[in-house]
Amino acid sequence: MRKVAIAGIGFTKIGEPWERNIKELFAEAALNAMKDSTCNEIDQLYVANMMGAHLQGQIGMGAMMAEAIGRPGIPAVRIEAGQASGGVAFNEGVKAVASGFSDWVLVGGVEKMSDLLPEAVTTALTYAEDQEYTAYTGVTKIGLSAILHRLYSHEYGVTPDEIGWFAVRSHDNAVGVSHAQYPFKLSIERVMTSPMEADPIRMMECAAVADGAAAVILGPADSVANGIEVAASSVATDHLSLASRKHPLTLEAVKKAAAKAYEIAKVNPKDIDVLEVNDDTTIDGVLSLEDLGFAEKGKGAKFVTQGYTTRTGEIPTNNFGGLKARGNPIGATGLYQIAETVIQLRGKAGANQVPNAKIGMAQSMAGVGSTCSVAILRRV
Amino acid sequence: MKTLIRVGISGYGAYVPMYRLKAAEVNRMWSTSGEPVEEKAVVALDEDTVTIAVECARQAVRRSGVDPAKIGAVYVGTESKPYAVKPSGTIVAEAIGATPSVSTADYEFACKAGTEAMQACIGFVGSGMQKYAMGIGADTAQGKPADALEYTAACGGAAYLFGPADEGVAELEASYSFVTDTPDFWRRPKEMYPRHGNRFTGEPAYFKHITSAGKALLAETGYKPTDFKWAVFHQPNAKFPINVAKMLGFGMDQINPGLVSPVVGNTYAGSSPLGLAATLDIAEPGDRIFMVSYGSGSGSDAFVWKVRESIKHRRGGPKVKSYIDRKRYVDYATYLRHRGQIIV
Numbered sequence: 001m002r003k004v005a006i007a008g009i010g011f012t013k014i015g016e017p018w019e020r021n022i023k024e025l026f027a028e029a030a031l032n033a034m035k036d037s038t039c040n041e042i043d044q045l046y047v048a049n050m051m052g053a054h055l056q057g058q059i060g061m062g063a064m065m066a067e068a069i070g071r072p073g074i075p076a077v078r079i080e081a082g083q084a085s086g087g088v089a090f091n092e093g094v095k096a097v098a099s100g101f102s103d104w105v106l107v108g109g110v111e112k113m114s115d116l117l118p119e120a121v122t123t124a125l126t127y128a129e130d131q132e133y134t135a136y137t138g139v140t141k142i143g144l145s146a147i148l149h150r151l152y153s154h155e156y157g158v159t160p161d162e163i164g165w166f167a168v169r170s171h172d173n174a175v176g177v178s179h180a181q182y183p184f185k186l187s188i189e190r191v192m193t194s195p196m197e198a199d200p201i202r203m204m205e206c207a208a209v210a211d212g213a214a215a216v217i218l219g220p221a222d223s224v225a226n227g228i229e230v231a232a233s234s235v236a237t238d239h240l241s242l243a244s245r246k247h248p249l250t251l252e253a254v255k256k257a258a259a260k261a262y263e264i265a266k267v268n269p270k271d272i273d274v275l276e277v278n279d280d281t282t283i284d285g286v287l288s289l290e291d292l293g294f295a296e297k298g299k300g301a302k303f304v305t306q307g308y309t310t311r312t313g314e315i316p317t318n319n320f321g322g323l324k325a326r327g328n329p330i331g332a333t334g335l336y337q338i339a340e341t342v343i344q345l346r347g348k349a350g351a352n353q354v355p356n357a358k359i360g361m362a363q364s365m366a367g368v369g370s371t372c373s374v375a376i377l378r379r380v
Numbered sequence: 381m382k383t384l385i386r387v388g389i390s391g392y393g394a395y396v397p398m399y400r401l402k403a404a405e406v407n408r409m410w411s412t413s414g415e416p417v418e419e420k421a422v423v424a425l426d427e428d429t430v431t432i433a434v435e436c437a438r439q440a441v442r443r444s445g446v447d448p449a450k451i452g453a454v455y456v457g458t459e460s461k462p463y464a465v466k467p468s469g470t471i472v473a474e475a476i477g478a479t480p481s482v483s484t485a486d487y488e489f490a491c492k493a494g495t496e497a498m499q500a501c502i503g504f505v506g507s508g509m510q511k512y513a514m515g516i517g518a519d520t521a522q523g524k525p526a527d528a529l530e531y532t533a534a535c536g537g538a539a540y541l542f543g544p545a546d547e548g549v550a551e552l553e554a555s556y557s558f559v560t561d562t563p564d565f566w567r568r569p570k571e572m573y574p575r576h577g578n579r580f581t582g583e584p585a586y587f588k589h590i591t592s593a594g595k596a597l598l599a600e601t602g603y604k605p606t607d608f609k610w611a612v613f614h615q616p617n618a619k620f621p622i623n624v625a626k627m628l629g630f631g632m633d634q635i636n637p638g639l640v641s642p643v644v645g646n647t648y649a650g651s652s653p654l655g656l657a658a659t660l661d662i663a664e665p666g667d668r669i670f671m672v673s674y675g676s677g678s679g680s681d682a683f684v685w686k687v688r689e690s691i692k693h694r695r696g697g698p699k700v701k702s703y704i705d706r707k708r709y710v711d712y713a714t715y716l717r718h719r720g721q722i723i724v
Contacts, residue, residue: 018584117578195413209579 001098002220005227006377008037009339011214014181014327016114022049022056022213023068026110029213029332030069033106037217037224044102045069045076048089048109049331051124052078055116065108082128082366083141083280085109086214086334087235087373093218094233094375103223108215109332121209125330128367130240142206142281144242144368146198149283152249153200156298160200164191165305166282167205167324173311174321176351179336181210181327205282205324212329214336221380228345231265231359232376234258240370251369254291258363261374262293265359269293272376273357274344275315276337278365279322288363289317292374316354319344334364338375345379381555383506388548389540389685390512391444391694394657395435396536396644396703397423401715403531409712410526416617420534420645422710422718423520427535428462432650433518434475436539440514441476443549443694444541448477451541452510454484455500457493457649458537459567459574460520461486472516483510487649490565491614492675493517494537494649499681501542502552512543519648524573525721532617534645536703538653549691550660550669553684554601558593565676572721576676585678586620587627593680594628594672601684605629608684609667612655614674615641630670637662643704649675656685658700665689 010032012025026047034040047065052058062076081088086109093107113121122140129135129144152158171186186204194204221229236256242248262268269292277292279285286300294315295303303309309317320326320340323333341360343349360377399422403415423432433456441448454473461468469484487493487500494517501513518537523529545551564585567574577585590613598604605611611630613621618641625635638655647654652673659669669685716722 016579016583018580114579 002100003222004094004097004218004230005221005224006216006230006342007039007219007224007227008033008217009215009342010036011179011336011339012212013179014210014212014329017211018114022052022058022110022112023064025112025211025213026065026108027068029110029215030106030108033215033217039104039217039219041104042071042074042106044096044105045071045074046089046093046105046107047076047078048085048107048335049078049111050080050082050085051111051113051330054124054127055113055120081371083330084334084364084366084371084373085331087362087364087375088371090216090334090338090375091233091235091373094230097218097220103220105218106215107218107335108213109335110213111329111331112211113209113329114211118209128370134241140198141367142198142201145281145283146201147242148248148287148368149200152283152286155249158301161188161192162301162305163282163286164188164202164205165301166279166285167191169304169309170279170318170322170324173319173352174325177320177326180321180325181208182321182325201281201283207280207323207328210327210329212327212332212336214332214339216335216338228342229378229380230375231267231378232261234260234264235371235373236260237371238369240367242368249287250297251287251291251372253369253372254288254363254365257372257374258292261376265376265378267359267376271359272315272361274319274341274354274360275317276322276341276362277317278363279318279324280328284365284368285322288365292361292363311352311354319349319352319354334362334373337362337364338377341377345377383502383552385506385508386545386551387502387506387542388545388551388688390446390543390548391440391541392538392549392657392660393436393439393443394538394654394700394703395432396421396700397427397432398706398708399424399710399718400707401710405712406531416531416619417645418642420532421536421647422715423535425718429458429460429518429520430462430468430471432520432535432537433468433472433516433539436516436518436537437472437476437514439697440539440541443696444543446512446541446543451478451512451514452482453501453504453513454478454482455487455497455515457487457489457495457497457515457517458519459488459490459493459648460522478514489679490676491616491646491648491651492673492679492681494653495673495681498540498653499555499557502555505542512541514539514541517649517653519650521646521648522573527573529574529576532646534647536644536647536654537650538657540653548688549694550685550687553686554597556593556597556600556682557679558589558596559679560589562678564678581676585676586616586674587624589678589680590614590624590672590674591627593682597682597684603684607668608634608670610637610659610663611635611670612638612652612659613672614652615639615655616646618642640700640704654700660687660691661695661699661701663687663691665691
């Protein structure tokens with residue numbers, strides 16, 4: 001298998017671009033990545049998107065986006081893996097280059113949610129759950145996270161505001177980030193007095209509806225000058241239903257994907273300099289930190305509260321604001337995480353730079369952990 | 381836009397019903413939180429858009445001293461007319477004694493129907509077709525139970541009798557209208573409640589249209605925000621008018637007297653006209669007032685008014701503030717009864 005490198009990255013500012021459609025957003029991110037890479041050849045296109053079929057009534061996004069980036073005719077396909085679509089599409093792109101099947105692969109993700117009413121978006125997000133067993137009850141994604149939140153507090157004696165700190169930390173890192181949806185600080189008081197979203201999770205603990213697109217260009221490592229090497233990319237899955245899992249507070253897909261990635265990259269959690277995790281809600285972030293191996297089970301919230309995940313902490317996490325503050329345009333999110341990790345490893349993160357970052361990890365997740373992707377990137 | 385003949389406000393009147401529903405009461409009902417306004421005005425059992433319009437119109441006529449028979453047009457802007465077919469304007473015109481030599485109609489343009497009616501009157505008087513014309517914005521706005529609009533959709537209105545500038549309490553210096561097809565809020569025939577595009581009602585709708593209309597009128601007149609003593613913007617909640625004022629360069633001191641939404645709610649077609657009435661209640665001769673309405677669908681009317689000397693002795697009777705202070709709270713169930721929302 002060939003070594004794979006990231007030759008270029010690009011993305012749009014996350015927000016509510018009312019006058020732009022998914023093609024325009026995707027093209028902006030993809031063309032930015034092409035400019036960044038000075039790569040003009042694309043052999044294969046992967047489009048990560050979760051909800052376009054429902055929110056835009058659009059499938060066939062492979063061909064559509066190939067045309068949008070000015071490359072009609074190339075092989076192109078949409079990858080859907082729930083909220084992990086971006087990370088899983090990245091994994092497909094890595095496989096294509098590593099196997100020698102393609103040389104230059106563009107992996108782009110896009111999601112446009114703001115045009116629809118909140119109930120339509122919530123419904124579409126719940127499509128990632130088992131319709132016959134879970135979603136039909138009317139529970140939402142955040143409702144499922146709320147179940148885990150309650151159980152976590154009960155099992156480990158953690159207070160809601162200790163979990164709420166995850167949002168505060170994410171916002172601290174978004175200050176001054178030009179592509180972030182909410183580039184401002186958020187106090188723990190503001191988080192804990194915000195309206196209840198799904199008891200005990202409050203509105204300011206949840207990533208918001210967002211539009212955006214992000215893209216990376218992958219190529220053979222020996223053909224990419226100054227590239228960032230993909231040290232590992234892995235994907236794992238778990239039972240969709242929380243009730244079918246051995247222990248709901250252990251995200252097996254996260255554990256499996258992480259273990260595989262550490263094995264491939266021949267590193268362990270202590271070697272990771274910068275980390276991007278899924279904090280769709282605060283509890284998702286806490287559980288991810290634990291199951292990726294950065295905090296002991298039951299101690300993730302305190303780990304965050306005590307400052308271990310800040311820029312100067314033990315494992316600088318969500319260094320541009322994470323899903324909560326940078327934003328969570330679902331299908332694109334995994335690729336934002338990878339692009340941001342690349343920025344850190346290039347040493348180009350400006351005020352957000354973690355000094356001497358050499359190895360970075362990005363984790364994306366569908367629902368409450370039914371699919372998880374983990375990528376480890378390395379500066380060579 | 382400027383008129384051929386200088387136009388002024390000969391008289392103005394306002395009305396806010398007595399009953400109030402607190403946002404906290406809506407929260408109690410639905411176990412929700414957040415208060416886009418403190419409370420909103422609710423009609424009595426025997427009030428509707430027409431009775432509100434008549435109250436406002438009578439006060440405007442009284443203050444102007446104009447013989448109502450000389451009023452050549454009565455236009456009512458509303459999105460809650462009591463009849464789907466049959467003009468509210470005819471009832472109001474008859475009630476104030478303006479019939480039969482009069483043109484009347486109802487205007488519909490969501491929350492800017494009132495200022496649209498005012499623009500039409502300005503055209504009537506400004507072209508010399510009639511000496512006096514009455515433009516009214518009045519509503520008993522509908523908010524679907526548990527919808528975000530339930531906190532704010534309120535009842536009230538204001539009326540403006542337009543006539544020759546030299547007789548007026550304020551002169552119109554210029555106006556401007558800005559319209560695009562932006563479907564942010566609508567109600568289909570036979571539907572009880574309007575629907576809306578949630579956050580789409582903000583930036584691409586309310587803020588875009590008010591700032592576009594406001595900037596265009598400032599450019600046309602050459603005025604800066606500092607040239608105005610007061611400013612009034614459409615008030616769908618407490619936050620939006622404050623934010624849009626900032627965006628256009630106006631301060632809290634300028635908008636405070638006309639900012640009635642926190643305690644009245646959004647009176648829709650009556651909203652910015654009511655804010656203007658509250659501002660005229662305290663304005664001094666020579667003060668310049670900047671005003672921009674907003675109606676979903678979408679559009680904004682912008683006006684520059686200059687207050688004249690005669691304001692001092694032509695604002696007798698109840699002020700907007702006295703209507704606001706005169707209040708009686710209702711609980712949620714009584715509110716539903718007053719709004720005819722209990723179907724039996």
